[in-house]
Amino acid sequence: MSADINQSQDLLTRRQKVMAPSYRLFYEEPVEVVRAEGVWLYGPQGERYLDFYNNVPVVGHSHxxxxxxxxxxxxxxxxxxxxxxxxxxxxxxxxxxxxxxxxxxxxxxxxxxxxxxxxxxxxxxxxxxxxxxxxxxxxxxxxxxxxxxxxxxxxxxxxxxxxxxxxxxxxxxxxxxxxxxxxxxxxxxxxxxxxxxxxxxxxxxxxxxxxxxxxxxxxxxxxxxxxxxxxxxxxxxxxxxxxxxxxxxxxxxxxxxxxxxxxxxxxxxxxxxxxxxxxxxxxxxxxxxxxxxxxxxxxxxxxxxxxxxxxxxEQLIAHAAEVGAQLKAGLQALAQRHPIMQNVRGAGLFMSATMASGSVAGRVLNSLRRKGVLIGLAGRGNVSLKIRPPLVITKDEVTYLLDALDQVLATEA
CATH class of the missing domain: 3.40.640.10 (Type I PLP-dependent aspartate aminotransferase-like (Major domain))
Structure with missing residues (x-):
């Protein structure tokens, strides 16, 4: 693992040397990825990250x-x-x-x-x-x-x-x-x-x-x-x-x-x-x-x-409605248990929830990243969690996100 960290640090150093500073990376600990499939991103040592952020690969990475x-x-x-x-x-x-x-x-x-x-x-x-x-x-x-x-x-x-x-x-x-x-x-x-x-x-x-x-x-x-x-x-x-x-x-x-x-x-x-x-x-x-x-x-x-x-x-519009309903209901249930997260809103597979502050939202984002789940932030001051996975996300993968988020929110209480 230390060798892997060193390799990622070396890549980061090389990147900073040749790429303009306008390029920014997500997360306090940048995620190095070498391949992707469906809703999963994979690192150089096979570590994987559940992608609840990227709307670009709308039908899944590397379809x-x-x-x-x-x-x-x-x-x-x-x-x-x-x-x-x-x-x-x-x-x-x-x-x-x-x-x-x-x-x-x-x-x-x-x-x-x-x-x-x-x-x-x-x-x-x-x-x-x-x-x-x-x-x-x-x-x-x-x-x-x-x-x-x-x-x-x-x-x-x-x-x-x-x-x-x-x-x-x-x-x-x-x-x-x-x-x-x-x-x-x-x-x-x-x-x-x-x-x-x-x-x-x-x-x-x-x-x-x-x-x-x-x-x-x-x-x-x-x-x-x-x-x-x-x-x-x-x-x-x-x-x-x-x-x-x-x-x-x-x-x-x-x-x-x-x-x-x-x-x-x-x-x-x-x-x-x-x-x-x-x-x-x-x-x-x-x-x-x-x-x-x-x-x-x-x-x-x-x-x-x-x-x-x-x-x-693959009937992905109907799928977005069905799985999106599960995602929204799950987020609303978490908001009831964890008042630090409020006002769940969205449609289909584009969801958001307001956190107590931008700093809290940032901590949640980075804690989820350490658990292998990737989301984003949005809104003024980046105070809202932004959740918009590829449309091929499954109900089991939604449950995976909700469980991880539940654990992270508990640490913010």
Whole structure:
């Protein structure tokens, strides 16, 4: 074991020497991993960690069917969308089949950041306005534009960006609309016209805000009444995670003007997309062009198609609802036994719970890591536990997490 520790320390030293300090590691004791399968990560000596954090491998780490389709397409053809090839057409058709009929155009990118950046460009072009509303703990991407729309990073908001403060839950659905209308009023007072409301539809970076289902509708109505567009960022809630449909916005009975997606779309392979209304896409292309060399390449599309196949064949949306219900009930039971954990909330396999403080949440996170269970933190001050495993998690593995968390919470009493 000491040799293993020394090897990990040597790797850490090498990493720090050559990689920029902007790269950060999770946990007080960084986790070295050499392979992964399903919902388990494995270290160099065979030690294993139950993954209740990563939404990116949505159908499980190293899913054999996804790997097989990636390999087969890479052996056959990998090229961009300047040539006529079948995979991007089929992927666009499959994605649109999961969307409301009003959404009819697909643009492929490599990352969710690229998709969100393009969504802002399109919304500002379509409306001729500049104002954008985001939540005050949002994260929407890494570009210069989006860093100003991602307050959770601690960076200042960009020009013409207005924030709203999300509670952990709403007492009535109309409250979200009140927040959006308040932001619109502040914009108008500053002489700014609203172009878009951009939200992650599970509000993951805000600590998860899921209830009551339908609360988004009042905010969407408010931005539409003011002449702006609604952009649904589905990077975190998309691809069946909420257990109530393929997309998070479906829980709220709304039709976005633009939908963005990334990360889980390729189960870890870099592929992302923007979906919008045909009239918005048609007007945009009259004056601006968008081409992404790797966006929509044939290998990425084959991988994304394989992910859709697995979600359908393994019935992972229904599975997320069933296993998510067990997870939520188990967390609520723990909250009754351990008052230091409160306000369990979420949908499907995206759960959160508020701890007494950020320092307590950090201790719980690191204690679970030492027990071989990986979760994350979210919300202002990282005060909330963030639990969002690959959708193939089993009921036995949920029990494993709950038992470990029960033991850790007992030490915090």
């Amino acid at each position: 054999p069917y996804v790997v097989e389709r990636l390999h087969a397409q890479a052996l056959t053809l990998n090229t961009h969308t300047r040539y006529l090839t079948a995979p991007p057409v089929e992927l666009a058709e499959r994605l649109l089949a999961t969307m409301p009929s009003a959404l009819g155009s697909v643009i492929f990118t490599c990352t969710g950041s690229e998709a969100n950046d393009l969504a802002i460009r399109m919304s500002r072009f379509a409306t001729g306005r500049r104002g954008v509303i985001v939540t005050d703990a949002a994260y929407h991407g890494t570009s210069d534009l989006l860093s100003g729309m991602s307050p959770v990073t601690g960076l200042p908001t960009g020009p013409d960006v207005y924030t709203i403060h999300m509670p952990e839950a709403f007492d009535r659905p109309e409250q979200f609309g009140d927040l959006v209308q308040g932001a619109i009023a502040r914009m108008k007072a500053d002489g700014v016209a609203p172009a878009a409301l951009l939200v992650d539809t599970i509000f993951g970076s805000d600590g998860v805000v899921a209830d009551p289902a339908g609360f988004l509708a009042s905010g969407v109505a408010a931005i539409h009444a003011a002449g702006g567009l609604f952009i649904a960022d589905e990077v975190q809630p998309g691809f069946g995670r909420t257990g109530e449909g393929m997309w998070g916005f479906q829980r709220h009975g709304v039709v976005p003007d633009i939908v963005t997606m990334g990360k889980p779309m390729g189960n870890g392979h870099p592929v992302a997309s923007l979906v919008t209304k045909r009239e918005i896409a048609d007007e945009f292309v009259r004056y601006q062009r968008y081409f992404n060399t790797f966006g929509g390449n044939t290998v990425s599309c084959a991988v994304a198609l394989a992910v859709l196949d697995v979600i359908e064949r």
